[in-house]
Amino acid sequence: MLYRELLQPGSKIVLAVADGLGGLPIIGGFTAMELASLPNLDSLARKFPVGALEPIGAGITPGSGPAHLALFGYDPLKYRIGRGILEALGVGMEVRKGDLAIRGNFATLRNGVVVDRRAGRIPTSENRRLIEKLESIKEVMGIKIIWKSGKEHRFVLLLRGENLSENVKETDPGREGLPPNPPDPLTPEASFTSKVLTEVIKRASEILRDEPKANYFLLRGYAKLPHIPTFEEKWGLKAFGVATYPMYRGLAKLVGMSVPDGPETYEEALKLLEENWEKYDFFYIHYKDTDKAGEDGDWRKKVEALERFDSYVPRLLKEEAVLAVTGDHNTPCIIAGHSWHYVPLLIANKRAGIPTAWHFTERETLKGGLGLRPSKDLMGLLLATASRLKKFGA
Amino acid sequence: MLYRELLQPGSKIVLAVADGLGGLPIIGGFTAMELASLPNLDSLARKFPVGALEPIGAGITPGSGPAHLALFGYDPLKYRIGRGILEALGVGMEVRKGDLAIRGNFATLRNGVVVDRRAGRIPTSENRRLIEKLESIKEVMGIKIIWKSGKEHRFVLLLRGENLSENVKETDPGREGLPPNPPDPLTPEASFTSKVLTEVIKRASEILRDEPKANYFLLRGYAKLPHIPTFEEKWGLKAFGVATYPMYRGLAKLVGMSVPDGPETYEEALKLLEENWEKYDFFYIHYKDTDKAGEDGDWRKKVEALERFDSYVPRLLKEEAVLAVTGDHNTPCIIAGHSWHYVPLLIANKRAGIPTAWHFTERETLKGGLGLRPSKDLMGLLLATASRLKKFGA
Numbered sequence A, B: 001m002l003y004r005e006l007l008q009p010g011s012k013i014v015l016a017v018a019d020g021l022g023g024l025p026i027i028g029g030f031t032a033m034e035l036a037s038l039p040n041l042d043s044l045a046r047k048f049p050v051g052a053l054e055p056i057g058a059g060i061t062p063g064s065g066p067a068h069l070a071l072f073g074y075d076p077l078k079y080r081i082g083r084g085i086l087e088a089l090g091v092g093m094e095v096r097k098g099d100l101a102i103r104g105n106f107a108t109l110r111n112g113v114v115v116d117r118r119a120g121r122i123p124t125s126e127n128r129r130l131i132e133k134l135e136s137i138k139e140v141m142g143i144k145i146i147w148k149s150g151k152e153h154r155f156v157l158l159l160r161g162e163n164l165s166e167n168v169k170e171t172d173p174g175r176e177g178l179p180p181n182p183p184d185p186l187t188p189e190a191s192f193t194s195k196v197l198t199e200v201i202k203r204a205s206e207i208l209r210d211e212p213k214a215n216y217f218l219l220r221g222y223a224k225l226p227h228i229p230t231f232e233e234k235w236g237l238k239a240f241g242v243a244t245y246p247m248y249r250g251l252a253k254l255v256g257m258s259v260p261d262g263p264e265t266y267e268e269a270l271k272l273l274e275e276n277w278e279k280y281d282f283f284y285i286h287y288k289d290t291d292k293a294g295e296d297g298d299w300r301k302k303v304e305a306l307e308r309f310d311s312y313v314p315r316l317l318k319e320e321a322v323l324a325v326t327g328d329h330n331t332p333c334i335i336a337g338h339s340w341h342y343v344p345l346l347i348a349n350k351r352a353g354i355p356t357a358w359h360f361t362e363r364e365t366l367k368g369g370l371g372l373r374p375s376k377d378l379m380g381l382l383l384a385t386a387s388r389l390k391k392f393g394a
Helices: A002-006 A039-047 A064-071 A083-090 A124-134 A188-208 A231-235 A246-254 A266-275 A289-295 A299-316 A375-385 B002-006 B039-047 B064-071 B083-090 B124-134 B188-208 B231-235 B246-254 B266-275 B289-295 B299-316 B375-385
Strands: A013-018 A050-054 A100-110 A113-116 A143-149 A154-160 A216-223 A239-242 A282-287 A322-326 A343-348 A372-374 B013-018 B050-054 B100-110 B113-116 B143-149 B154-160 B216-223 B239-242 B282-287 B322-326 B343-348 B372-374
Touching: A002 A231, A002 A375, A013 A064, A013 A299, A013 A375, A039 A299, A039 A322, A039 A343, A050 A375, A064 A083, A064 A246, A064 A375, A083 A100, A083 A154, A083 A216, A083 A246, A124 A143, A124 A154, A124 A188, A154 A188, A188 A216, A231 A239, A239 A246, A239 A266, A266 A282, A266 A299, A282 A299, A289 A299, A299 A322, A322 A375, A343 A375, A372 A375, B002 B231, B002 B375, B013 B064, B013 B299, B013 B375, B039 B299, B039 B322, B039 B343, B050 B375, B064 B083, B064 B246, B064 B375, B083 B100, B083 B154, B083 B216, B083 B246, B124 B143, B124 B154, B124 B188, B154 B188, B188 B216, B231 B239, B239 B246, B239 B266, B266 B282, B266 B299, B282 B299, B289 B299, B299 B322, B322 B375, B343 B375, B372 B375
Parallel strands: A013 A282, A013 A322, A050 A372, A239 A282, B013 B282, B013 B322, B050 B372, B239 B282
Antiparallel strands: A050 A343, A100 A113, A100 A154, A100 A216, A143 A154, A322 A343, B050 B343, B100 B113, B100 B154, B100 B216, B143 B154, B322 B343
């Protein structure tokens, strides 16, 4: 890889991700970024270059996993993070190499047939009570069994030990009125995992037998960690990641960043970043509210979330460091979900490029000096700006 | 290769490279291109399309070698030009297929240890006197030995003959206080080259033995020519290259262009181009002063260099021909070195695209009708504009 040949020491880098940053016109033809008052971001956009990032490719709407891998400079099509892993990261579980992570749904079984795949969406408190009971299953055939509640009917089952395989049939039949599938091996090397799961399901069914709704569960999304070089191996950077949501802490851990346990607020996240400033080369900090407002389709809330984010920007600016502000993807209010469109980007450093904008908005960043590029190219720009890349050839 | 399938005869093409053309804001938020008065370039930028080229990739700062290969339409990651070759081209040596080119540094040796890797940076005149003495070593084991002085302590050693290999250990230990390395073979097929070099070093040490400073030399950057198709094979163009610096003449020769010996000035280079106008299809002409001023970090000098370049532009415009004006890379004064940023481009021909700019500057070319693209895509645009590409498919 060309970048690895060229690495040299240089300045520190801060990557500030405002989740679901950009959007589409919602009112009077304006986007939330255009409607919001963003004095700090606008002032950076006037002084430094802007541009826009395409998370994965034309028309591809990413989940948080691939979107973040791309920002961290990994090809998101090469490194696929399975659903079970993301669920485990989302509920804040530690996932180690070799672990098998599985999504679980509590379900209702009658006469051997699934009659409700979500067990009537039992409340989360019910879920916690059931998982406490299931935690009596701690080990099966030498494999450690770890349970963790999610929201409503959802939980994560994590198997830890040797010789685990993803290639097992999902027990969720996919619709009601069918019996659950047995966790059959799909390839010969999965037969051990299949036996372990068969035993786990058998013991768990006995524990849940007399529950009125959640008397069974269904498993899917079997996944192990991908083989992925660490951030330090790939970019020569000692990296620190901080986020208020477990999913994003998990993604930062996945690439080997040092990640402290949960700050509750962005203020606390900023404080952790400042306290660790001397110890690292690269800092990833995640802001969630912009995405949440977009998912809710609530443009007033998105404007507020953007303005709140803007108020924190001065604390992200450090003497001599390179600051990038962008999103992992856009979450337009009219879509009320993630989208595939170009995500606004700015790099606050005088070496970064030519300033062209008056405001930090979708429309202005499209014409900027950083260009329109895949998100996975961002790391190259950041390393160059931080003087961390030698000249290529003579 | 698609282009090769589609080639047909067409108009002539002039590629005028202003080395290190673009930059970053330096004073009042303006770049040297914005501060300069460029009436001829501005008038072309108003009439014809502009755009911008990325030399290699996101954040990759190129040396002159890869930057020029890209402009000539070669993938700079596929064809790598070793350091020794570039040094040889830089001092104006002819390099043939199979030659092994090596960077040499005069050095000071005391009791078998390198005490100065640059022999006190002896003056160039000293260097010339020493190389004249070393030229008595003309042949070793059937291999022709060619010596050429560079500046101060630098020289190039070129071996010409059969079975030469790059895979020999560099004799430069990389720092002072260590003995020089023997030129050991790193792979079995390099053992002959290793023997030749051992003998060259032995004879040369005897010649230099009584020198007060430069009593030894160190070798590194062993390189042979890459296997590279000629410009005519690749693009069907008989090409002529003209430059005032040997390095750029060497790069044009590397792809098989016809290259006359050294014009001393850009005026002379223009004259050579005009004299050879009827004989060729493609003309590469290199302007150096913009890069020199950028390397010096001197924006006044860069403004002057740009204005001087602008004054030559009318002579580059030929009836019926396609003229491209761009740089191999930018050399921003605030970086005082090459950079990775988008390089301004214009193609002066009414078939080339949509005009959008008022001035030929970094900021305006970013929004132009030629797009933002890798430098290696320029040749496709030039061929099309010159009516040299047939329709693809029916």
